[in-house]
Every structure is written in structure tokens, then in C-alpha cells.
Amino acid sequence: MNPPVLMRVPKSIGWGLFIKTVKARAYPRLVGAFREKSWIFFEIFLPLLAVSAYVFIYRALEAPEEYIGFVVVGGAMTAFWMNILWSMSSQLYWEKEQGNLALYIMAPNSMMAILLGMAVGGLAMTLTRAVVILGLGSWIFGVQYEVSSYWQLALVFTLTMVALYGMGMMSASVYLLLSREAWHISNLAQEPVFLVSGFYFPVKNLGFIIPLLASIIPLTLGLDAVRQLAFPSGSASGFLPVPVEVAILLVLSVVFLAAARWLLAYMERLAIREGRLTESRR
Amino acid sequence: MDFAIKTEKLGRIYKIRGGKKSEPKTLVALQDVALEVRRGELFGLLGPNGAGKTTLIKILTTLLAPSTGRAWVAGYDVIQEASKVRPRINMVSGGESSGYGLLTVRENLWMFAQFYGLSSSDANQRIKELLEVVGLSDRKNTKSSDLSTGLRQKMNIIRGFLTDPDVLFLDEPTLGLDVGASREVRRFVRKWIDNDPTRTLLLTTHYMVEADELCDRVAIINQGRVLACDTPAALKRRLQQEASYRIETSPLNGRGMEVFEQIPGVRKVSHQSQDGFAVLEFILEKDDVLGRVVNIMTDEDIHILNLQKHESTLEDVFVDLVGRSMEEVERSQKEDSEA
Numbered sequence: 001m002n003p004p005v006l007m008r009v010p011k012s013i014g015w016g017l018f019i020k021t022v023k024a025r026a027y028p029r030l031v032g033a034f035r036e037k038s039w040i041f042f043e044i045f046l047p048l049l050a051v052s053a054y055v056f057i058y059r060a061l062e063a064p065e066e067y068i069g070f071v072v073v074g075g076a077m078t079a080f081w082m083n084i085l086w087s088m089s090s091q092l093y094w095e096k097e098q099g100n101l102a103l104y105i106m107a108p109n110s111m112m113a114i115l116l117g118m119a120v121g122g123l124a125m126t127l128t129r130a131v132v133i134l135g136l137g138s139w140i141f142g143v144q145y146e147v148s149s150y151w152q153l154a155l156v157f158t159l160t161m162v163a164l165y166g167m168g169m170m171s172a173s174v175y176l177l178l179s180r181e182a183w184h185i186s187n188l189a190q191e192p193v194f195l196v197s198g199f200y201f202p203v204k205n206l207g208f209i210i211p212l213l214a215s216i217i218p219l220t221l222g223l224d225a226v227r228q229l230a231f232p233s234g235s236a237s238g239f240l241p242v243p244v245e246v247a248i249l250l251v252l253s254v255v256f257l258a259a260a261r262w263l264l265a266y267m268e269r270l271a272i273r274e275g276r277l278t279e280s281r282r
Numbered sequence: 283m284d285f286a287i288k289t290e291k292l293g294r295i296y297k298i299r300g301g302k303k304s305e306p307k308t309l310v311a312l313q314d315v316a317l318e319v320r321r322g323e324l325f326g327l328l329g330p331n332g333a334g335k336t337t338l339i340k341i342l343t344t345l346l347a348p349s350t351g352r353a354w355v356a357g358y359d360v361i362q363e364a365s366k367v368r369p370r371i372n373m374v375s376g377g378e379s380s381g382y383g384l385l386t387v388r389e390n391l392w393m394f395a396q397f398y399g400l401s402s403s404d405a406n407q408r409i410k411e412l413l414e415v416v417g418l419s420d421r422k423n424t425k426s427s428d429l430s431t432g433l434r435q436k437m438n439i440i441r442g443f444l445t446d447p448d449v450l451f452l453d454e455p456t457l458g459l460d461v462g463a464s465r466e467v468r469r470f471v472r473k474w475i476d477n478d479p480t481r482t483l484l485l486t487t488h489y490m491v492e493a494d495e496l497c498d499r500v501a502i503i504n505q506g507r508v509l510a511c512d513t514p515a516a517l518k519r520r521l522q523q524e525a526s527y528r529i530e531t532s533p534l535n536g537r538g539m540e541v542f543e544q545i546p547g548v549r550k551v552s553h554q555s556q557d558g559f560a561v562l563e564f565i566l567e568k569d570d571v572l573g574r575v576v577n578i579m580t581d582e583d584i585h586i587l588n589l590q591k592h593e594s595t596l597e598d599v600f601v602d603l604v605g606r607s608m609e610e611v612e613r614s615q616k617e618d619s620e621a
Contacts, residue, residue, distance in 0.1 A: 024396030
């Protein structure tokens with residue numbers, strides 16, 4: 001067979017390249033959601049079981065009916081925290097082990113575009129799971145919503161996701177620098193965060209200091225604001241007024257994204273100086 | 283001169299962390315490497331494992347900073363101007379496991395093409411062409427996790443050519459490929475270079491034949507140093523000061539070698555009797571002397587059954603430079619590291 005003559009082709013640069021990279025890196029996550037079906041059990045059925053346990057406890061205690069809604073919303077949001085901990089944060093470490101990290105650094109694209117692609121893909125995939133948990137939970141347990149402001153709800157959710165995935169992008173570099181030790185952080189951060197961020201109850205019940213410290217995790221304030229906006233008595237059990245929570249989420253978004261960018265640049269410098277970070281163990 | 287790759291006194295020292303109490307050790311991976319690869323050239327780096335080939339490629343592909351010296355690729359400094367080097371290069375390593383197992387071959391390749399800014403239509407067209415070159419068209423929709431090592435390497439090779447680099451680095455590219463596929467890849471590599479004089483390819487290999495067959499010039503590298511750099515023919519000519527011939531003839535029936543030893547220009551002759559024929563080994567001052575040897579054989583009624591000239595190989599060149607074969611170097615390195 002005669003080999004083909006490959007002609008020179010035009011290539012995008014600047015923002016065109018950035019957008020192509022984001023799209024391309026998001027693609028494996030989106031495709032993965034359909035090709036690997038085990039998530040239906042692990043990421044929908046199991047969280048729904050946890051939600052059911054809390055619902056039965058609240059009903060046994062004759063808690064206000066809105067607590068059932070709080071639990072279902074919190075249960076849906078656990079999908080995002082799990083995605084940040086187990087997928088987003090450890091992703092660069094796995095890319096290194098796989099041999100992809102060196103190719104990403106060597107390519108002309110921005111590493112921020114790679115991370116953003118991971119985040120967008122992860123968010124889209126996790127949103128599907130969260131919507132399914134929310135829909136099923138609301139239907140099974142008969143949750144009634146009364147949204148006071150849809151645009152505020154959309155704003156809060158968007159800011160929460162930007163801050164949360166900004167945090168994930170930042171922690172991806174941290175995990176890579178910590179290498180295998182990072183697994184312990186994920187293990188440590190899973191259940192305690194469910195508690196201190198009030199995934200299954202209003203965080204206000206923990207007093208002031210703990211929720212304040214837990215606010216470093218954007219889901220704490222995001223979840224609290226969503227509950228305040230989606231349920232009639234939500235504001236009574238809210239930790240801080242919604243506009244304050246929005247402002248804090250905005251600050252967290254900027255800080256986490258800036259930190260992610262700085263840490264990525266640091267990680268790349270370190271990789272090139274020491275030659276270790278692009279060395280896969282395979 | 284227009285150089286695609288240039289290095290000056292390039293060196294790299296790794297610090298190897300010891301235990302808690304022991305001091306970190308240093309490993310000199312590259313030392314004073316000065317290379318000039320011309321635009322349009324297919325340049326080979328030949329050396330055993332641990333010679334410094336991969337370290338050199340990592341520096342040239344902006345993945346590793348040199349400890350000393352400087353390097354330029356496509357006219358740009360690999361450290362100061364890495365962002366200008368990166369759009370112009372690509373690299374494929376033998377045995378790499380890049381990409382995502384959940385994606386098909388075509389999807390993985392499309393993804394990597396996007397990272398270099400190719401449009402989807404251009405990327406898909408090139409993927410189709412390249413899949414045919416390496417004989418992977420029938421597996422384009424197979425998940426890459428389901429590919430064998432050899433098929434996976436074919437996918438990696440496509441990834442390197444797909445992005446249309448000015449300078450391509452192939453680090454042991456035919457590792458794990460069968461003979462037929464290796465031959466196809468070599469043919470394609472040669473044609474890729476020949477079709478466009480602005481393209482340059484740097485290839486590292488263990489396989490002497492691959493370097494000999496493909497490369498315009500070869501640098502022999504060992505223990506971080508470049509020992510020789512020239513065309514394969516010129517490297518071999520260094521050893522080929524004398525002409526060596528092996529001639530199979532009809533039985534000599536007790537004739538001695540004196541008749542040949544007296545020919546001016548015959549340095550050495552030896553013979554061995556075999557079952558029904560004889561084998562004569564000649565070392566001649568130059569090829570012209572062979573005519574006189576053949577004339578004497580005709581006069582003496584000795585029939586020539588077979589005549590072979592012994593050609594030096596790059597392996598011979600390596601042995602001449604290092605004092606040991608590449609295999610022996612690798613074996614002793616392995617023993618040292620185990621000790």
C-alpha cells in the first residue's frame with residue numbers, strides 16, 4: 001500500500017484552541033457516563049438509600065415535612081461532592097500515571113483548558129445524576145417545592161458550581177503534588193464534609209463557628225441558599241442571608257479559580273525542573 | 283545553516299532521593315551534548331537503555347529543563363520559548379498507554395487532534411488516512427482498552443503524525459509492533475519526511491537495522507555522551523579500512539594458502555575445509571586486490587561457488603566506540619542496578 005501524502009492543515013490558536021481543548025477533554029467524561037453503567041447503582045441507588053434512611057428517621061421523629069425536602073436536595077448535592085473528591089481532584093494524578101500528563105503539558109493548549117474540560121465534563125455528568133436523585137427522591141417521598149425566586153436559585157446554583165469546580169481544579173494540582181498520599185485526604189474529607197456542610201439537615205443546627213469554617217466548601221453555603229429559596233420556611237432555618245451567601249460564593253469562585261491557575265503553573269514549573277511529575281509508574 | 287534542532291553543551295543531572303538518613307545521590311543522564319539536526323532530516327539516536335536518549339527527547343520536547351547548556355527546536359529555545367516550540371512538535375514513545383480506555387481509537391485520536399487546534403473535519407480525514415497506513419482501519423470503533431499492546435502502539439504512532447508537526451520525536455516507535463507493521467511504519471516515516479522538506483524527525487531506537495535503513499544521520503549515544511554522529515554509511519566506513527571477503531570454493535585437495543599469501547595486497551587468508559567445499563576468508567588492502575585473487579583461483583582450477591563481502595554494521599560501530607555490544611552494556615547496567 002502506498003502511504004498517503006499528508007498535506008499541511010490550518011490549526012486554531014488562542015481562544016479557538018482553548019474552546020476546542022475544553023470540548024475535547026470534556027468528551028471522555030460525557031461518553032463515559034453512557035458507556036460505564038455502574039454509576040446507576042453507585043451514584044444513584046446508593047445515595048437514594050442514604051436519603052431514604054434520613055427521611056424515615058425524620059418521619060419517625062415527626063420532624064417538619066420540609067426536612068424531607070432538605071434531605072432530598074442534600075442527597076442530590078452529594079453527587080457533586082463525590083465527583084470533586086474522587087474524580088476531579090485525583091484526575092491529574094491519574095493522567096500522570098496513564099502517561100497523558102506529559103502529552104498535555106507538551107501540547108500547545110492551555111493546561112487551564114484541560115482542567116476546565118475535566119470540570120465541564122464532570123459537572124455535566126454529575127448534573128444528570130443529581131437531577132435523577134432529586135426527581136426520584138421528590139417523587140418517592142412527595143416533596144413539595146415553593147421557589148421564591150427562580151433567577152436567584154439559578155444564580156446560587158451556578159455560583160456554587162463555579163466555586164466548587166474551581167476548588168476541584170485547584171485540588172487537582174494539590175493532589176498531584178501530594179501523589180498517592182492524596183487518597184487519604186479524599187477518605188478523610190468524604191463523610192465529615194457531609195456532616196459539617198449539612199447535607200442532610202440545615203447547617204444552622206451546628207451553631208455558627210462550624211458552618212463558618214465549613215463555608216470554605218462551596219456546597220455548604222450553596223446548599224443552605226438553595227434550601228432557603230426552594231422551601232417556604234427555608235429562610236427561618238438558613239445560616240446566613242442569601243445575598244451574603246451569594247457574595248461569599250462569588251469570592252470563593254474567584255479565589256479558587258485564581259488558585260487553580262497559579263497551582264497549575266507551579267506544578268508545570270516543578271514538573272519541568274525535576275522531571276518527576278511527567279514520569280508515569282507504568 | 284537552518285537547524286530544526288540544535289543543542290549546545292546540553293547536560294542533565296538527576297537528584298535521586300535516598301532514605302531518611304542517606305544523602306541524595308546524583309545521576310548524570312546527559313553530558314555536553316552538542317547536536318545539530320538539519321531541517322528536513324531524519325535523524326537517529328542510537329544507544330542502549332539508560333544512555334540518555336529519552337532524557338534528551340524530554341528536554342527537546344519542553345518537558346524537562348536541562349541542568350547545563352541550551353537547546354533550540356524549530357528555532358526557539360526550549361525553556362525560554364516553550365510556548366512557541368509546542369505548536370510545532372509532537373512525540374510518540376514506545377509502549378505508552380496514553381488516551382482513555384473508554385474511548386474508541388477514533389475518538390482518542392480526535393481528542394488529541396483537538397488539543398492542537400485541528401478542525402474536526404481535518405482531524406477525521408487524517409485519522410482515516412493514517413488508520414489505513416498502519417492497518418488499523420477495522421479497529422477504529424474498538425475501545426482502546428480492548429486493544430493489544432501492538433495495536434495500541436499503532437494508535438500512538440497515528441497520534442504523533444496526526445497533528446502535522448514540524449519536528450516529530452519518535453522514542454522507540456516500533457516497540458511492540460510485528461515485522462509487517464514495523465515495515466509499514468518505516469515506509470510511512472520515510473515518505474512523510476521526503477514529501478515536505480520542512481519536516482524533521484528525530485528517532486531513537488534500539489534496532490540497528492531501523493537506524494541504518496531509515497536515518498539520514500545517526501548519533502551514537504552512551505552514558506549521556508554522544509560518541510559519534512554521521513551518516514550510517516560514513517560511520518560504517520570508519521571501520522571499513524580493509525575489505526573482507528568470504529569465498530566458498532570447490533575442494534582445495536591439499537593446496538596450501540601460500541599461492542594467495544604471495545599476492546600483493548592480501549593481508550590475511552585463512553581456510554576451512556567443509557563437506558564437499560572449502561571456505562576461504564580474505565582480508566585485502568582494498569577491493570581491487572580481489573581481481574587478482576579470482577585470477578589465481580581460475581589458474582589453479584579452483585571453482586568459486588559463493589562470494590560474499592562482509593559489510594560493517596552499526597552494531598560493529600557501536601562495539602568499536604564503546605568496547606562492548608549494546609546487549610552487553612544493557613546487561614551490565616541491569617546487574618549494577620540489581621546490586
